[in-house]
Amino acid sequence: MGSNPTPGAFGSTPCVETRHIQQIEPDALSQIINFGLWMRKQGYRHSTVRYCIQALKSIARRANLLQPESAKAYLAYAEISESRKAKLTEDLARFYAYKHLTFDKPNYRRIEKLPFVPLEVEVDQLISGAGKKTTTYLQLIKETGARAGEAWNLRWIDLDPEQRTVNICPEKNSNPRQLKISLRLVSMLNALPKRYKFIFRNPDVDPLTSMEVFRRLYAAQRWRIARKLQNPRIEQITFKTLRHFKATMEHHRTKDILHVMQMLGHRNIKNTLVYTHLVSFEGDEYICKTARNVDEAIALVFLAVLLMRRRAHVAPRAPPTPAVAPAVTAPPSAEGERFCISCGSKIPITDKFCPRCGAQQQ
Secondary structure, three states: OOOOOOOOOOOOOOOOOOOOOOOOOHHHHHHHHHHHHHHHHOOOOHHHHHHHHHHHHHHHOOOOOOOHHHHHHHHHHOOOOHHHHHHHHHHHHHHHHHHOOOOOOOOOOOOOOOOOOOOHHHHHHHHHHOOHHHHHHHHHHHHHOOOHHHHHOOEHHHEEOOOOEEEEOOOOOOOOEEEEOOHHHHHHHHOOOOOOOEOOOOOOOOHHHHHHHHHHHHHHHHHHHHHHHOOHHHHHOOHHHHHHHHHHHHHHHHOOHHHHHHHHOOOOHHHHHHHOOOOOOOOOOOOOOOOOOHHHHHHHHHHHHHHHHHHHHHOOOOOOOOOOHHHHOOOOOOOOEEEOOOOOOEEEOOOOEOOOOOOEOO
């Protein structure tokens, strides 16, 4: 896997370690294949097995995979990021545990970086300049924050044009969810050909393979748009970047981290904090809470009533002087009622405290 494109350089290529590349030994190749079959039997996802096997093959071309010290020596001098070394170390540890070989894991740690969040105008420029299928796919991720694989596996039966919703089938052990989409996106989806049960892919082709081909085509379109607009930031917009963008904008709009967590399908709120990158905006237009059902709406209304009552308790009251009392307190009515000196509500004349705001009556 390559690194991110360098800002300011159009058409930059990933830095790949090409020294000391050799053919994989037959014994090591057979061990890798057997390990992949074992992972499938253990219930690992197809994508996890595939990328793990690719990583082990890459190491086997540069070191003796069956000797843990040789693999560790390669990682020590490889020109790859610290996060990539940490991922390769996990794959090696799993492989050597399968082979019952002693492996002292190196102390590589994943470096947490702030996600790149583009401007909305840059996202719109990218979407409008891509092809018909790519434009629809990017617009879907922008509005829903779905993962690339979740959007790639979207079926026609998951789309409800009447209600303007899509059902997201989860990945990575996340939660399924139903999300609203715009009328524009519904029209864009309906304009695509309905040859297969999937909206974007051919079911006869392996989904991972077709996804890799689609990524390369998208990278070519993205490079062309960035070069045309002379904006290298557009080259950094990936499918995952659009997910970051949606999470950031949704959190800025609602100020509700739990709502963003459910929208992204996360089971752990720590994952949401990674995806939600707060950026500096010129001004806050509004702050609101969202309710997805009647129970949550009732809870929000109840919370608003409690806040109003709390403000009434701490509000300054008129001093109990004879000069002010006649102007605030109305004379008793014929029904034995009077008006509260704080909130103005009608209360029984015998009550010393207002049942609505709790203010003491004179």
